[in-house]
Amino acid sequence: MDDTGFNPIMAEARVNQPIVQLEDVAKTYGGAVALARVDLTVHAGEFFTLLGPSGSGKTTTLRLIAGFERPDKGKILLDGQDVATLPPFERAVNTVFQDYALFPHLTLVENVAYGLRAKKVPKPEAHAEAEKALAAVQLANFAGRKPAQLSGGQRQRVALARAMVNRPRVLLLDEPLGALDLKLRHQMQQELKRLQTETGITFIYVTHDQDEALSMSDRIAVFSQGKIEQVGTAFDLYERPASAFVADFVGNSNILGTTLLRPEKLHLVPHAHAVPEGYEKRHGIVREAVYLGAVTRTIVALEDGGTMQVMEANIVPVHGALRFVPGDSVTVAWPRSACAVIGGEYNKGEQ
Amino acid sequence: MRSETLIWAAVAAIFAFLFIPILVIVLYAFSAAPIPAWPIAGFALHWFGDTWHDEAVRQALALSLEVAAVATLAAVLLGTLAAMAVARMQSATKEVVSFIAVLPIALPGILTGMALAAYFAFWGMNLSYWTIVAGHATFCVVIVYNNVVARLRRMPRSLTEASADLGADAFRTFRLVQLPMMASAIGAGALLAFALSFDEVIVTTFTAGAQNTLPLWIFGAIRLGQQLPEVNVVVFAIILFTAIPVLLAQKLIGESGKVAR
Numbered sequence: 001m002d003d004t005g006f007n008p009i010m011a012e013a014r015v016n017q018p019i020v021q022l023e024d025v026a027k028t029y030g031g032a033v034a035l036a037r038v039d040l041t042v043h044a045g046e047f048f049t050l051l052g053p054s055g056s057g058k059t060t061t062l063r064l065i066a067g068f069e070r071p072d073k074g075k076i077l078l079d080g081q082d083v084a085t086l087p088p089f090e091r092a093v094n095t096v097f098q099d100y101a102l103f104p105h106l107t108l109v110e111n112v113a114y115g116l117r118a119k120k121v122p123k124p125e126a127h128a129e130a131e132k133a134l135a136a137v138q139l140a141n142f143a144g145r146k147p148a149q150l151s152g153g154q155r156q157r158v159a160l161a162r163a164m165v166n167r168p169r170v171l172l173l174d175e176p177l178g179a180l181d182l183k184l185r186h187q188m189q190q191e192l193k194r195l196q197t198e199t200g201i202t203f204i205y206v207t208h209d210q211d212e213a214l215s216m217s218d219r220i221a222v223f224s225q226g227k228i229e230q231v232g233t234a235f236d237l238y239e240r241p242a243s244a245f246v247a248d249f250v251g252n253s254n255i256l257g258t259t260l261l262r263p264e265k266l267h268l269v270p271h272a273h274a275v276p277e278g279y280e281k282r283h284g285i286v287r288e289a290v291y292l293g294a295v296t297r298t299i300v301a302l303e304d305g306g307t308m309q310v311m312e313a314n315i316v317p318v319h320g321a322l323r324f325v326p327g328d329s330v331t332v333a334w335p336r337s338a339c340a341v342i343g344g345e346y347n348k349g350e351q
Numbered sequence: 352m353r354s355e356t357l358i359w360a361a362v363a364a365i366f367a368f369l370f371i372p373i374l375v376i377v378l379y380a381f382s383a384a385p386i387p388a389w390p391i392a393g394f395a396l397h398w399f400g401d402t403w404h405d406e407a408v409r410q411a412l413a414l415s416l417e418v419a420a421v422a423t424l425a426a427v428l429l430g431t432l433a434a435m436a437v438a439r440m441q442s443a444t445k446e447v448v449s450f451i452a453v454l455p456i457a458l459p460g461i462l463t464g465m466a467l468a469a470y471f472a473f474w475g476m477n478l479s480y481w482t483i484v485a486g487h488a489t490f491c492v493v494i495v496y497n498n499v500v501a502r503l504r505r506m507p508r509s510l511t512e513a514s515a516d517l518g519a520d521a522f523r524t525f526r527l528v529q530l531p532m533m534a535s536a537i538g539a540g541a542l543l544a545f546a547l548s549f550d551e552v553i554v555t556t557f558t559a560g561a562q563n564t565l566p567l568w569i570f571g572a573i574r575l576g577q578q579l580p581e582v583n584v585v586v587f588a589i590i591l592f593t594a595i596p597v598l599l600a601q602k603l604i605g606e607s608g609k610v611a612r
Contacts, residue, residue: 030441044598066512066516067515067516068512068515068516078516087515087520088515088516089515089516089517089518089520090520093516094515094516094517095512095516097509097512098509099507099509099515101507101509101510101512101513103510103514103528105514105531105532112519114514114519114527115517115518118517118518118519118523132476153558162517163516166517171402194599350528
């Protein structure tokens, strides 16, 4: 037992060994395609995120792993064993639900002990474990209360304790922070990451929030229209997107043909100003300039059509004025090394 | 201020319209005269004793209670199961089945009664205690079903999923999650069903053989103009009997509304 209150999974889990594998999985709901074809490997001990807009198939994938849905075809391997036809109660995974799904008629300790009791752990032991788990999420004094007496953030932590107390092989989290306000969400992101690192439990995390995905995940799968567009680290997705969709969904982007230019890698100079060796440039007119504190965002309408977005860090404060205002003629410049080719050979990574 | 006075006047008028006849019957139960007449000349309590010792009334009361109890039990089992089945259906099927399930209560009692009588006759079944129970069950089931379906509609699907996710099989989920969450809805439905069965006349007329339920006994006595003081006493008793379960049911529905949030 470590100071998280949850028993850590032993270190053997850390060697890149597959724990969840989806092979050629497809799922339709009454004719509507939810998952077209998905292949996916999650390694033991990973914080793995399924990222995508609503309706992209990320939640369906999670529900298939949990066992709430059955795939139309394909295999779902958990520790190498095909569980596609097993009911949820026979799978060694636990879920943190988007609406928390706490049992309203049970106290917190009964809620958290529910999974242990289902596994025939005697009541005194199950309740003792549950109380430890509640203490691990700072709710030690709330054991006798009902869920209705808690705030949203507290319910979220109970849901987490209720799932983690069972020491699942894999913890599935379905947009667990969606209902919390921004500050609480950032706090819980750190808390989740800490629990994941300290327990070594594999997390599969569903979100539509790219900041959340980039800040917590070891690897991320980007979903669009029932397919995986790319699997990779935050760096891979941002710097070497495999498709225009990924380039656009993750972060802000300027796309010139198949070339991706991230706004923070661009510079603005007065019109026709000389640019250094190895730089490319485009001329245009400032359409919009917004001071955002840390950065200033400038939208430039290019001479040869289209627009570019430029983010410049406000390192040297320009007193009382923006460096460029709408109507100014400017030149956008960037080093050739800042260009990324969308879908370039080296971007594919593993699928 | 004026509009408030008007509203209170309207409420008072409606209550008077609804409850004065009942109040008159209750007063008649205490009248000494063998044939109820207004104004009441003198008061007596002996009709209560007489009615209680009347063998026909006792048998009718026993039959009514028994029928109501058995019909309610059947309604609880069938209504709850039907509601759980409907809750799992896809929306298109759900609407059709829901409509069919609720139909018996929308049909006039006289239709239900005639149809049942014809059906029993077709199979050569004699009208008996069980045919009365079957008749009452037709509408009692709907009452329980409606209550439970409404509860299940408000119960998020994620609760049963969470239970399964935590290792509970279907039966354990039913016992520990679904049943406790439906309990007050089932209870309220059962109490209403009991009250409805206890004072049902029309369907019972068609499905009872030689037996009398309490409402049938009243009906018969009034038609023949006999034992009118006893009728008043019985009606008074029925009012009390049916008011209690209805009150309890309302309390249950009110409370569980809060719990289900």
